[in-house]
Amino acid sequence: MSRAIRPAGAHFPVAVVGGGQAGLSMSYCLRQRGVEHVVIEANRVGHEWRERRWDSFCLVTPNWQCRLPGYPYRGDDPDGFMVRDEIVRYLEDYVAFFHPPLVEGVSVNRLRRTPAGVFELSTTAGDFTADQVVVATGPYHTPSVPPMAQRLPDDIVQVHSSRYRGPAQLPDGAVLVVGTGQSGCQIAEDLHLAGRPVHLAVGSAPRVARFYRGRDCVAWLDEMGHYDRSIDEFDDAGAVRMRVNHYVTGRDGGRDIDLRAFARDGMRLYGRLTGISGMALEFADDLKVNLDHADAVAEGIKDAIDAYIGAHDIAAPDEPRYVPVWEPAEQPGSLGLEAAGITSVVWSTGFRRDHRWIEAPVFDGRGYPMHWRGATSTPGLHFLGLPWQHSWGSGRFEAVGRDAGFLADHIDASRRLADVCGTLTGAPSELASALPIG
Numbered sequence: 001m002s003r004a005i006r007p008a009g010a011h012f013p014v015a016v017v018g019g020g021q022a023g024l025s026m027s028y029c030l031r032q033r034g035v036e037h038v039v040i041e042a043n044r045v046g047h048e049w050r051e052r053r054w055d056s057f058c059l060v061t062p063n064w065q066c067r068l069p070g071y072p073y074r075g076d077d078p079d080g081f082m083v084r085d086e087i088v089r090y091l092e093d094y095v096a097f098f099h100p101p102l103v104e105g106v107s108v109n110r111l112r113r114t115p116a117g118v119f120e121l122s123t124t125a126g127d128f129t130a131d132q133v134v135v136a137t138g139p140y141h142t143p144s145v146p147p148m149a150q151r152l153p154d155d156i157v158q159v160h161s162s163r164y165r166g167p168a169q170l171p172d173g174a175v176l177v178v179g180t181g182q183s184g185c186q187i188a189e190d191l192h193l194a195g196r197p198v199h200l201a202v203g204s205a206p207r208v209a210r211f212y213r214g215r216d217c218v219a220w221l222d223e224m225g226h227y228d229r230s231i232d233e234f235d236d237a238g239a240v241r242m243r244v245n246h247y248v249t250g251r252d253g254g255r256d257i258d259l260r261a262f263a264r265d266g267m268r269l270y271g272r273l274t275g276i277s278g279m280a281l282e283f284a285d286d287l288k289v290n291l292d293h294a295d296a297v298a299e300g301i302k303d304a305i306d307a308y309i310g311a312h313d314i315a316a317p318d319e320p321r322y323v324p325v326w327e328p329a330e331q332p333g334s335l336g337l338e339a340a341g342i343t344s345v346v347w348s349t350g351f352r353r354d355h356r357w358i359e360a361p362v363f364d365g366r367g368y369p370m371h372w373r374g375a376t377s378t379p380g381l382h383f384l385g386l387p388w389q390h391s392w393g394s395g396r397f398e399a400v401g402r403d404a405g406f407l408a409d410h411i412d413a414s415r416r417l418a419d420v421c422g423t424l425t426g427a428p429s430e431l432a433s434a435l436p437i438g
Contacts, residue, residue, distance in 0.1 A: 134383070
């Protein structure tokens with residue numbers, strides 16, 4: 001914990017819970033507006049990247065998309081992809097750049113709004129209060145492993161993707177990777193490149209090509225305004241927020257992740273894992289459907305890029321379209337663990353949100369915070385860093401700063417209004433935080 005700041009017993013205009021890229025961005029924006037605040041981080045800056053990513057991990061978005069407020073990427077490889085330790089260093093350098101009022105190693109285990117209209121935060125270092133709170137802990141809290149994992153034999157080593165570090169961590173033998181979001185596909189590739197026999201249970205995640213017609217697809221989509229689209233533009237906003245990310249990799253300068261190519265080269269692919277019975281794994285017969293869907297999404301993105309190039313008369317090299325390099329001759333419905341030589345399982349099955357420490361009526365039936373651009377119906381309570389909080393880049397290095405700036409403006413405006421109201425009329429200060437945003 002920082003020696004300069006001792007929150008126990010203190011009161012702050014604003015408390016930011018979480019010291020990752022969202023919380024640090026919030027702190028920078030609040031400081032720019034002269035708003036006194038404190039940032040509470042349960043571990044140390046960079047913890048999620050340092051402790052919950054594997055050794056070969058790298059960003060899937062180019063370095064130039066790292067745009068934390070006041071501190072865009074300053075390295076010599078803007079089109080490259082920062083690896084894990086470089087990401088940690090980027091965050092640590094950001095802290096050194098503006099010296100936020102950061103308290104590390106302190107966990108908030110209860111947040112409630114008192115009858116007096118202030119927030120009380122109970123922490124491992126004591127209690128304190130704040131007029132407003134920004135929850136910037138992100139959406140990835142508790143590793144999610146399906147209950148069927150309990151049916152695996154005791155001698156099978158099981159690791160969630162957040163605890164996977166590299167092939168040498170696992171015992172000799174074949175590995176089953178469950179899940180084909182970004183983590184699952186990249187871990188399967190990591191094991192495959194190390195020469196390990198890999199069995200991959202393929203889900204419905206889409207994919208995107210790394211490069212197309214002379215540029216990174218991310219660069220095309222950025223120029224096309226795709227990442228600036230607001231969640232309000234979608235008819236199915238709730239579904240959009242829950243979508244799985246497209247799989248691709250920035251490894252070795254960036255390339256496609258083509259599960260069909262993995263299969264051609266020896267990786268064994270199956271449909272979704274649906275059950276475990278004794279020593280047998282059971283799979284759905286959706287492998288072909290899932291592979292075709294992933295390819296269709298990737299080709300649809302190329303269609304959009306082609307249309308943009310044509311509409312704007314852009315000179316770009318032609319490129320042949322993707323041709324599948326492998327098709328499943330059959331869709332195996334089961335697999336014997338012993339027969340396949342599987343000694344370990346990597347569960348790339350995502351995370352669950354855990355907001356049980358927040359005592360406020362701001363969550364829907366799925367436990368997702370109900371908000372508009374981060375502001376909730378509880379006056380003074382805000383969220384930052386959620387997927388699609390406002391746009392695709394919300395929660396990412398690309399656009400979390402824009403969301404932070406928006407909330408900082410609202411927080412500053414409500415604080416100023418509260419001061420005026422309190423001085424002129426004696427009105428409760430919490431009324432100001434409840435006013436509409438924008």
